[in-house]
Each structure stands twice: as structure tokens, then as C-alpha cells.
Amino acid sequence: MDFSKEWKFFLGEQENGQAVEFNDADWDTIDVPHDWSVEASFSEELEGATGYLPGGIGWYRKTFEAPHHPVAYLHFDGVYNQATVYLNGEKLGDHPYGYSPFYFEVSDKLKHGRNVLAVRVDHSRYCDSRWYTGSGIYRSVELLGAAKTHIPVWGTFVTTPKVSTEMATVQVQVEVRNPDGATVATSIFDPAGNHVAEHSMPASKAIIQSMEVANPMLWDVDGPNLYTAVTTVSVDGGAVDEYTTRFGIRTIRFDAAEGFFLNGKNRKIKGVCLHHDGGCVGAAVPKDVWRRRFAALKAGGCNAIRIAHNPGSSEFLDLCDEMGLLVQDEFFDEWDNPKDKRKNMNEQHDDYISRGSAEYFQEWAERDLKDTMRSHRNHPCIFQWSIGNEIEWTYPRNAEATGFFDADWSGNYFWEQPPHSIDEIKRLLKELPRGEYDIGETAQKLAKWTKALDTSRPVIANCILPSSSYESGYADALDIIGFSYRRVIYDYGHRHYPKLPVMGTENLAQWHEWKAIEERPFVSGTFLWTGIDYMGESNGQWPITTTRSGLLDRAGFEKGSFHMMKTLWSEEPHVHLTTQTLEKSPYHTNNGDLGETDPKAWERKLWVWHDVNTHWNYNDGEMVAVEVYSNCASVELFLNGESLGVKHLKDFDDRIYKWAVPFKAGKLEAKAVNVSDKLITAGIPVSIQLVADGCHVIAQLVDAEGTPVKTDEREISFDATGGRILGVDNGAPDSTQDYQSNKVATSQGRCLVVVEGTCNVSASAKGLAGAHIAVEAV
Structure with a gap:
């Protein structure tokens, strides 16, 4: 039985909420998957770590009649978090971890006739992760029936x-x-x-x-x-x-000298990291939202996803199976010791709301890991099991032994070799206090549990301090070592530890990162941080609620970094044209050419792609920095049909074609062989253009000629006749508009509504001609 429909929900504590005869008539009627946090308004008074949205305590109840089966199981794909489950008033059990699937056998607890299922979710520790988690029964629920002789869940x-x-x-x-x-x-x-x-x-x-x-x-x-x-x-x-x-039938192999092989073919892993939120729908992400996002990433040359930093949903993995995306399934962000959710450098904290999974790791880690594997291991997309993410900081002696005492996220850590020699690291690891838990021992334990269930895939981890991990016993537990932002020591790792395959498992979405991998056959590939902007990790940045490192923004719209990576990852010829005022660009002019003060600045670009526009609307005569991202050998730029010159990719070390162009209204066009891109000066907006993509409807302001208007913003109201609006968004990281609404102000002249069901979507804005479009249920 699909248990997605007709639940009752109450936000807040409720005494005796599990009781069979409890009156829940005035509770909200909802469907699951459900995320109550995303239904709230953003508040500066809350935590930026989890996107300035609240947690709390919520109760769910479902009344149902179950068909008779000798054996029955109640299966949850994920509840965030600290779930307590009751059936007919009897407690079935607790499940603290928010990302692992779980089930209960309920054969002797179901009754003929009316049954009541109740779930209490305690997410009062709402800052328990460094990113937006969501709250509630945010993945699928089902009741499974079987005969006495049967194959059990995950059997x-x-x-x-x-x-x-x-x-x-x-x-x-x-x-x-x-x-x-x-x-x-x-x-x-x-x-x-x-x-x-x-x-x-x-x-x-x-x-x-x-x-x-x-x-x-x-x-x-x-x-x-x-x-x-x-x-x-x-x-x-x-x-x-x-x-x-x-x-699926396939082979995978990692070679310490030659990299990764899929079905015997050597190929680079062109991957991205993804958190589990879907923007305006929060953590309860419809499958079609992932489909649109995956399709965009694949169009950009991506072939792999690292689910950071937790196991994904079954639907997520189903879609990766179907669309052809390799997946690194990651178990934990915390092991024995906690991470600080607000600074991510000082790893200790004392307050209640930020206590995370380290609190119950000792009791639950083996069960969570093995349940995840049993549930997920038939998915052919999964090609790596990751036992942890950037764990080293939480074991003080390991961080201290590296010599990176003052790790600087904009400085030495990214570009310098380990300050301490291997011998010095070994000495310090022997002399420094070990603490209650040892990182190497825990890694060995986790790897042993993993291999007990599956030896067909390698064990990997994302190591933030690999120079200490090689010596602490951590790397000894791994089949592949992943480097987190440490591309400068690929050669160090390969030279000193030549038998252990190495790859980037968290890297910047910049050309210098890919160049380092492309030049080294022994590096299997990378997972960029990140494929899509995600909510959270925005401490002290209000009104910014979102981490902006994605190739796509929160609404799934392409950014400059997407097109740069597409020129590196795709063999298909590609040209993408962007503009920006010279003043706001990173460039200056020199004899008519654009350049940076430091010509090698591109080698140290970090998290966020510089600000670029995809419009041609400026002041007459204003100097504009024009960039073209392309994998073509040469590109010619035209303004109103007049050539502004041919330039060659080999002349740009940063792989960005550049022109300095005084603005003149009209058409700006970049042309290469058989491919081009253009921008046309837009007039004032007069109407709204709608485009449907599955359950998404994108609204764009357009002028009288149908040209997109990207420099004027309007509030757009939506209606979904015959269906339901799940959320609205414009993708801007500093937007604090409610997601659960029927209206939203545009950003760059566009916005997005996500709907459920077959419906007619209409859009209206003051002073503009409205529009409508039919949407088929998916």
C-alpha cells in the first residue's frame, strides 16, 4: 500500500498524539513526502547554517484499513529526524538518523478494520547539520504485505x-x-x-x-x-x-596509475556534489524536480553525482539509474566527534540545537550504514561507497599534525604543500593526545561493515587533510582516497603512496581544478562543489540563504560556471555569451584588450563564479566586458552585423574569450563554426512568456518583440487550476520570499513555479499581459 495520501499533521508537541482515539479532526490534511520547514517564512533570527528556516516538533497520523497478510512491514525511506513510530497506540521504535531508510515488521500489530499509524518527529535541534535538512516525513512511506514464506524487505x-x-x-x-x-x-x-x-x-x-x-x-x-x-x-x-x-550489467575498476574504467573504457569522472534539497520544495523533492536538474547537468557534460553528505532517496537513485549518472553514496558527515555547524573550523560546540548525528553515532552507525546499503546496493548507478566527509577536523591531533593550524579558506590551504614532512606528521601522530576515539580505528570499522555487505564497489572518503589521513590509518581503510580541495597535492599522494588510487571528491567549479585532473591520468576525476546552489551554510550572511557555488542556481537556471564546465566536459561545440559593465567585472582595459591585474589570477579562483549577465542592455557608450565561454578554437564577435574581431582560444590561458565593447543598442553575437550565441537589446516588458518543463513552469518577462527582459523585475502571481502549487522561486540567493506562495518577484526577469497534477497554469503581473499554459501530470 502506498501511504502517500491523506495524512493528518500537527506542528507542535501533542500529548497522546499516538493514541488510537485521539481526535485529529482539526489537524492539517497533507500528503507525504512532506517538509514542514520549507512551508515557513525565512527569519534572520534563525540559523544561517540551515538556511534561516525553522525546525520544531511535528506529529503525523494516518488512519487506514489494511488488507490481511500473514506478514506485514512498514517501510520509511527517510524521516528527518529523531522519529518515534507508533501503531495502534503501541510504540514500534525510534529512528534518530534523518537520512537512512528503516522499517518495522508489524505482522502481529495490525488489526482487522481500523488502524492508526502515528509518527512523532523531533527536529527541535534544527541546526544539527551545516546545510538545510528539512523536517518531517520527507521521503516515501509504504505498507508491504507478504505470505509467511517470503523475501523480506531488501532481501x-x-x-x-x-x-x-x-x-x-x-x-x-x-x-x-x-x-x-x-x-x-x-x-x-x-x-x-x-x-x-x-x-x-x-x-x-x-x-x-x-x-x-x-x-x-x-x-x-x-x-x-x-x-x-x-x-x-x-x-x-x-x-x-x-x-x-x-x-544493471556493468563493470567498474579504479587503477592507481590509469584512473577509472567503466565497462573497460577509461573515462574521467565529471561529477558534481549535491545536497538533498530541491529549492522551493525543500527536502520533499518530487522526482520530476530531480529529472529536470539531472537533465541540465547531463547536458553540461556531467556524468556523476556525489550525494553530499548523506544517503539519498530511493527515487533519486532510481532516476540516476534511468538517466545514466554514476553515484557516490555517502553515509556520514560526522563520526565520533561533532562538527561545528556555524563556522566549520572550530569543531566543538555546546548548545542544544546544533547537536547532530555524532550524538548517536556509537549506537546507530552500523545499523544506519547497513540498512542504507541493503536498500541501495542493487542500483547500478552506485559505483562508490563513501564512509565520511571531511572528518579529520573533528579529531584534533590529526588536524594539528598536518601543520595547517590556521587553515585559511581563501589562502594557504588551497595552494600549499603540507607544511610538515611525512616523518614529522608520523611523529606528531604518535606524540599528540589521541582523544577518546581514533580516526583510523573508526575508519577501519566502517570499511569492514561496508565490505561485509558489498565488495563489488570500492570504499572511499572525502579527505580534507589527506597528508595526515595517509599516516593515521584512515587511508589504510580505503580503496580510493578522495581529496577535498587539495588538487595541489595530487602528485604528492601519487608519489608517496602509489598503490592507492586518488581522485578529487570535492573541488572548485573552476578551470584550474579540471586542468590539474586532465593533465594527470592517475586522477580518476572529480566532484565539483556544487552542481546546484543549496540552502544553508549561510552563517552571518542574511539575507543570503543559499550557498552560491552551484553550476545551476537554486531554481535550476544555468550560471556562468555551468557553461565554463560544459566547454571542458562536453565534446559538443558550445558558445555562451555574457556581459558585464567594466566597472563590475574583474577586468581592466589595456590598449583595448581586457585583462586582470594578475594574469595568473584564474589559477586561484575559488567558490563563486564572478558576476556576469546574459543581456545587452547598458547605457550608450558604456564600456562593457564581453566574455565568451567556448570549446571552439576561434570565435568572432559581431555588434549589429559588424565584426569586432576573431580571437583564438589558445591565446587565453583562462579559457575565456574577452572583448571590451562600448555599448550600442542592437544585437551582440558570438559565432564559431556551426554554433553561435546572441543577445538582443530588450525594450520595456509588456507580457509574460511561459514555458513548461514537466512539473515546472518558467515565467520570463518579454518586450513587444518577444525579447527576454532581464533588467526589469515584477511580481508575478500564479494560479494552477485543477492542480496544486508546490512552490515558487526566482533562484536569487538573497531572496527571502516565501516558497509556499502563489506569487514571487522575478530575478533577471524570470521566476519558476512548481506544480502538482494536470492543470492549467496562468501567470499575471500588474501592467503586463498575462499568459497561461497546460501542464500534464508527471
């Missing part, structure tokens, strides 16, 4: 230990409850639904079925072919259970 595991173009061996590991006298038969179907293999054998508690698939269609980022294994459990010749597992 299959499919691997492909031998793969060639002619034949693939598929192994299906099956767990069976009450197997006596039963038979297990598995049939495999190819992506077109053709039956291609089968195996039958007597059941036991755990069996492995091995089958051969001829001429397999491989799962690849360029062709995400998905097979289906249908496993049937029979007793006395009659089927009593059927369990479907989707999987």
Missing part, C-alpha cells in the same frame, strides 16, 4: 561478477523467511522485456542463483540499460511471493 542482491560483450554472469543473492519446503525461481528480463535467463532451486535462508546472459546490454552513462530480475517463491507448486529487482 535480494544482484551482482555481475563476470562481464564481457558476449556473456555476463548474473548472481542473485536471495534471503528467504520460513524457507522450509519452498522453491525459489528467478527470471531475468532484458530492457525490452524479453526473457533471457532463469534459475530455480530449493529455498534456504540465503541462496545464490547464478545465470548467464548472452550478449548483454551494458549499463553505461551513455546507455543506461536496465534489466529486471523477478524472483518467485513457491510452496507446494503455488506461488506465494514475487519480488522484483531492477539492476
Whole structure:
């Protein structure tokens, strides 16, 4: 049973909220997934770490009639966080971690007729992460029924230990409850639904079925072919259970000298890090929101995602399977010791609201890790298990041993070799106080748990201080070591520890980062920080609620860094034209050419791409810095049909074509072979243009000629007749407008509404002609 509809919700503490006869008639009626934090207004009085939105305590209740099954399970894909679950007034259990899936067997607790499920969610420690988490039952819930003899939740595991173009061996590991006298038969179907293999054998508690698939269609980022294994459990010749597992046939290999291989082909990992919020919909992200975002990232050449810094939802992984995106699934941001949620440098804190997952790591880590793996391990998109993110800072002796005592996020840490020699680091690690927990011992424990469930994928971690991690025992637990913003020591790692593969697992979205990887075959690739702007990590920056390092903004609109990375990651010819007043640009003019005071400044660009526009609206004669991002060997710029010169990519070390152009109204156009981009001077806005993309409707102000107007802002009101508005946004990081609204002011003349259901969306603004568009449910 899909448990997404008709829940009752109350924000606040509620005595006896679990009681069967409790009167919840005046509670809100909602559907899950649900995030109550995103429904609130932003407030400067709250914490920037989690995006200036609140947490709190919330209660959920669902009344239902369950069909009779001998065995039943209640499955949650994720609840944020500190969940306590009750069925018919009886406590089933607690689940503190907000990102791991969990379930309860409820066979003897369901009643004939009316049942009441209640969930108390305590997110009063709302600053318990360094980013926006959301609050509530923000992932799917379902009730699963089965016969006495059955395959339990997460009861299959499919691997492909031998793969060639002619034949693939598929192994299906099956767990069976009450197997006596039963038979297990598995049939495999190819992506077109053709039956291609089968195996039958007597059941036991755990069996492995091995089958051969001829001429397999491989799962690849360029062709995400998905097979289906249908496993049937029979007793006395009659089927009593059927369990479907989707999987892919593929091989992965990491080589310390040559990098990453997918299906035997050497390729670079062109990845991005993503937090789990979807902008205006918060943490309860509809699948189609991820689809639009993934499609944009793939169009920019991205082939991999690191889910930072927590396990993702099943729907997220399903979509990566279907669209061909490799995934690094990350378990934890904290281990034994807490991180400071506000500064991310001083790792100790004492206040209640910022206590995070380190509080229950000792008790719950193994269960959270293994439950995540059992739930996720059949997804072919997952090619790495990450046991942790930037953990080293939380173990003081490891940070101190590196010599980076005063790590400076705009200075030495990014560009300098480790201040201490290897011998000095070893000495300090022996002499400095160890603390209650040891980073190497914990890493070994986590890696051991991971390998107990899956040896087909490597174990990795994102190391912020790799020079100490190599010596502390941390790196010894890893199959691959990931560097966080340490591209300057790729050679150091490869030279001193040549047997351990290395890659960037958190890097800046800048050309210098990719150049370092491109020049080194032994570096498998990178995950840029980040693919999309995310809410939170905005301490002391009000009204900025969002971290701005994304290739896409919070509403999924492309930024300058997106187009730069597309020119590096995609072989398709690409030209993207941007402008900015010379005064606001990073450049000055020298004999008519644009340049920076330091010609090597591009080598040390950091988090946020410099401010650029995609319009041609300035004051007459005003000097404008024109940039073109392109992977073409040469580009010619035209203003109103007159050539402003041909320039060559080889002449720009920073890979940015530049012209200094006095403004004149009309058309500015950049042309390369078979590809171009243009900007046209816009007049005053007269109407709204709507474009639908799945559940999204993008509204753009346009002039009388239909030219986008990007220098005038208006408040747009939306209506979704026949459907429901899930949220509105304009993508601007300093916008504090309510997401849960039917109106929003534009930024760069545009905004976005996300809707649910088949509906007619209309948009209106004062003084402008309105517009409407039909949207089909997805």
C-alpha cells in the first residue's frame, strides 16, 4: 500500500498524539513526502547554517484499513529526524538518523478494520547539520504485505561478477523467511522485456542463483540499460511471493596509475556534489524536480553525482539509474566527534540545537550504514561507497599534525604543500593526545561493515587533510582516497603512496581544478562543489540563504560556471555569451584588450563564479566586458552585423574569450563554426512568456518583440487550476520570499513555479499581459 495520501499533521508537541482515539479532526490534511520547514517564512533570527528556516516538533497520523497478510512491514525511506513510530497506540521504535531508510515488521500489530499509524518527529535541534535538512516525513512511506514464506524487505542482491560483450554472469543473492519446503525461481528480463535467463532451486535462508546472459546490454552513462530480475517463491507448486529487482550489467575498476574504467573504457569522472534539497520544495523533492536538474547537468557534460553528505532517496537513485549518472553514496558527515555547524573550523560546540548525528553515532552507525546499503546496493548507478566527509577536523591531533593550524579558506590551504614532512606528521601522530576515539580505528570499522555487505564497489572518503589521513590509518581503510580541495597535492599522494588510487571528491567549479585532473591520468576525476546552489551554510550572511557555488542556481537556471564546465566536459561545440559593465567585472582595459591585474589570477579562483549577465542592455557608450565561454578554437564577435574581431582560444590561458565593447543598442553575437550565441537589446516588458518543463513552469518577462527582459523585475502571481502549487522561486540567493506562495518577484526577469497534477497554469503581473499554459501530470 502506498501511504502517500491523506495524512493528518500537527506542528507542535501533542500529548497522546499516538493514541488510537485521539481526535485529529482539526489537524492539517497533507500528503507525504512532506517538509514542514520549507512551508515557513525565512527569519534572520534563525540559523544561517540551515538556511534561516525553522525546525520544531511535528506529529503525523494516518488512519487506514489494511488488507490481511500473514506478514506485514512498514517501510520509511527517510524521516528527518529523531522519529518515534507508533501503531495502534503501541510504540514500534525510534529512528534518530534523518537520512537512512528503516522499517518495522508489524505482522502481529495490525488489526482487522481500523488502524492508526502515528509518527512523532523531533527536529527541535534544527541546526544539527551545516546545510538545510528539512523536517518531517520527507521521503516515501509504504505498507508491504507478504505470505509467511517470503523475501523480506531488501532481501535480494544482484551482482555481475563476470562481464564481457558476449556473456555476463548474473548472481542473485536471495534471503528467504520460513524457507522450509519452498522453491525459489528467478527470471531475468532484458530492457525490452524479453526473457533471457532463469534459475530455480530449493529455498534456504540465503541462496545464490547464478545465470548467464548472452550478449548483454551494458549499463553505461551513455546507455543506461536496465534489466529486471523477478524472483518467485513457491510452496507446494503455488506461488506465494514475487519480488522484483531492477539492476544493471556493468563493470567498474579504479587503477592507481590509469584512473577509472567503466565497462573497460577509461573515462574521467565529471561529477558534481549535491545536497538533498530541491529549492522551493525543500527536502520533499518530487522526482520530476530531480529529472529536470539531472537533465541540465547531463547536458553540461556531467556524468556523476556525489550525494553530499548523506544517503539519498530511493527515487533519486532510481532516476540516476534511468538517466545514466554514476553515484557516490555517502553515509556520514560526522563520526565520533561533532562538527561545528556555524563556522566549520572550530569543531566543538555546546548548545542544544546544533547537536547532530555524532550524538548517536556509537549506537546507530552500523545499523544506519547497513540498512542504507541493503536498500541501495542493487542500483547500478552506485559505483562508490563513501564512509565520511571531511572528518579529520573533528579529531584534533590529526588536524594539528598536518601543520595547517590556521587553515585559511581563501589562502594557504588551497595552494600549499603540507607544511610538515611525512616523518614529522608520523611523529606528531604518535606524540599528540589521541582523544577518546581514533580516526583510523573508526575508519577501519566502517570499511569492514561496508565490505561485509558489498565488495563489488570500492570504499572511499572525502579527505580534507589527506597528508595526515595517509599516516593515521584512515587511508589504510580505503580503496580510493578522495581529496577535498587539495588538487595541489595530487602528485604528492601519487608519489608517496602509489598503490592507492586518488581522485578529487570535492573541488572548485573552476578551470584550474579540471586542468590539474586532465593533465594527470592517475586522477580518476572529480566532484565539483556544487552542481546546484543549496540552502544553508549561510552563517552571518542574511539575507543570503543559499550557498552560491552551484553550476545551476537554486531554481535550476544555468550560471556562468555551468557553461565554463560544459566547454571542458562536453565534446559538443558550445558558445555562451555574457556581459558585464567594466566597472563590475574583474577586468581592466589595456590598449583595448581586457585583462586582470594578475594574469595568473584564474589559477586561484575559488567558490563563486564572478558576476556576469546574459543581456545587452547598458547605457550608450558604456564600456562593457564581453566574455565568451567556448570549446571552439576561434570565435568572432559581431555588434549589429559588424565584426569586432576573431580571437583564438589558445591565446587565453583562462579559457575565456574577452572583448571590451562600448555599448550600442542592437544585437551582440558570438559565432564559431556551426554554433553561435546572441543577445538582443530588450525594450520595456509588456507580457509574460511561459514555458513548461514537466512539473515546472518558467515565467520570463518579454518586450513587444518577444525579447527576454532581464533588467526589469515584477511580481508575478500564479494560479494552477485543477492542480496544486508546490512552490515558487526566482533562484536569487538573497531572496527571502516565501516558497509556499502563489506569487514571487522575478530575478533577471524570470521566476519558476512548481506544480502538482494536470492543470492549467496562468501567470499575471500588474501592467503586463498575462499568459497561461497546460501542464500534464508527471
